[in-house]
Amino acid sequence: MADAVTFSIPDPRDARIAARRARDLERGYSISYKRLTLAFVIEGIVVATSLAGPWLFASIYAGKDPLAFWMMLLAPVAYGVIEFSRVPLAVSIRTQPSKVLRVIAAIGVIGAAAVTVKSISQLGEIMFRPRLTEAVTAQAKLGDAVAAKATLDRQITDADAVVAQRTTQLAEAEKRLKDGNTELGALPPQRCFKVVTTTRDGRHVTGTRCTTDPRMDAMKTSLSNAQRDRREASDRLDAARAERAKLDRGAVDRAASEAAVNYRDAVMRSQLHSFTAMVFFKDPGQVTDKEIHSFLFFFVFIPAIGASLAATLLALTAVERLRDEDSVFIDERAGSFILEPFAAEILRQAREEAGQAAEAALGRGKGRFREEELPEAAPPEQPAAGPQPAAGPQPAPGPHPPPGGLRVVETGR
Known part of the structure; x- marks a missing residue:
């Protein structure tokens, strides 16, 4: 019976895993490349969006000046380069054997995270800017409409006061004219009598002489002035009433109402106003600018911190330190x-x-069989001298052995 020793051929993938395992054991840590790749992908998206935001800002505010456009993009490009160093620095915190280098890498991670917070905060502000700008513009138009209405109200009040004043002046002029006429009518009438005069030649001439009240002339002058004052007061009153008629509240009221409706619609479309109103338990149209910017600080700044930590935490958890008991490893081939x-x-x-x-x-079994059934059988022949083959395993005899002795059959596997 032949004995065979077989050797298994290891799978190449198992060989690569074993080699990588041996390398990890040698350096004392292993790296999850899936997590590390995901961290770099997140960091790439953050950098791309952080550059897209300033590019939009530069396109809007630089105008047609290319020099101003590129001046506005220099710092964001530098910030993007700094942000790319955050993931390798986070990996260095877990892999560097030197404590000093780990502390330096941690400081670098904090600095790069601060840059990321700045960039993400800018992107968060950009997200709310269109709706917030629309609400601010509508609010400004509403303020202008309210101010125009208030100005018109003051003008109308002043015009009404002028009309009332001119009406009073006209009434006073008419009263003076009336009083003058009454006083003039109350004067005694003109008295006339015959007068006889003698000329130089001695002739007598008869005539008529009339005498009037000496107050008559003064009263006529006063009455003439009163008439002139009345005409002037009447003209001024007509002018004041014409100016008052030009001040129409209808157009200004319609403009103020439309501005209020537009502002309300802009506020309802602004998520920032809605969120701020929910936090401060107010109507969205009643929140102040201070409340909006206070909420914007937490609503933008805190998520920016979380976004800056996502790739860093993935990079930190991608590295696994190997313990001493994990160093015992036997290769399958060995x-x-x-x-x-x-x-x-x-x-x-x-x-x-x-x-x-x-x-x-x-x-x-053979001895018992010969004693019972073949008592006179001759002893077995002695084998010839010389090397004999080794006896292999023999099967057990059956109940009916064949005549002439037993035969041992060797079976192999």
């Missing part, structure tokens, strides 16, 4: 070379013991 000879030796010894036991059992 195990096959070490264990298979022992297994072959154990199988050989077991087969020898089984053969000896079978041979002993056959010998005892």
Whole structure:
């Protein structure tokens, strides 16, 4: 019976895993490249969006000046380069054996995270800027409409006051004219009497002389002034009433109402106003600019901090430190070379013991058979001198052995 020793051919993938495992054991840590790749992908997206935001700012505010455009992009490009160093620095915190270098890497991670917070905060502000700008513009138009309405109200009040004043002046002028006419009518009438005069030649001439009240002339002058004042007061009143008629509230009221409706719509479309109103338990149209910017600080700044930590935490957790008990590792190929000879030796010894036991059992069974059924049989012949083949394992005899003795059949596997 032949003994065969077989060797298994390891899978190349298992060989690569074993080599990588040996390398990790040698350097004392392993790296999850899936997490590390995801961290770099996140960092790349953050850098790309951080550059896109300033590019939009420069496109809007630089105008047609290319020099101003590129001046506005210099710092964001530098910030993007700094942000790319955050993931390698985070990996260095877990892999560097020197404590000093780990502290330096941690300081670098904090600095790069601060740059990321700045960039992400700018992107968060950009997210709310269109709606916030629309609300601010609508609020400004509403303020202008309210101010125009207030100005019109003041103008109308002033015009009404002028009309009232001119009406009073006209009434006073009319009263003076009336009083003058009354006083003039109350004067005594003109008195006339005959007067006889003698000329130089001695002739007598008869005439008529009329006398008037000396107050008559003064009263006529006063009455003439009163008439002139009345005409002027009437003209001024007509002018004041014409100016008052030009001040129409309808157009200004319609403009103020439309501005209020537009501002309300802009506020309802602004998420920032809605969120601020929910935090301060107010109507969205009643929140102040201070409340909006206070909420914007937390709503933009805190998520920016979280975004800056995402890739860093992935990079930190991608590195796994190996313990001392993890350093015991036996390659599959080495195990096959070490264990298979022992297994072959154990199988050989077991087969020898089984053969000896079978041979002993056959010998005892043969003796009993000859004593009972063949008592006069001749003793077996002695084998010739010389090397004899080794006896292999013998099967147990059956109940009816064949005549002429027993035959041992060796079977192999």
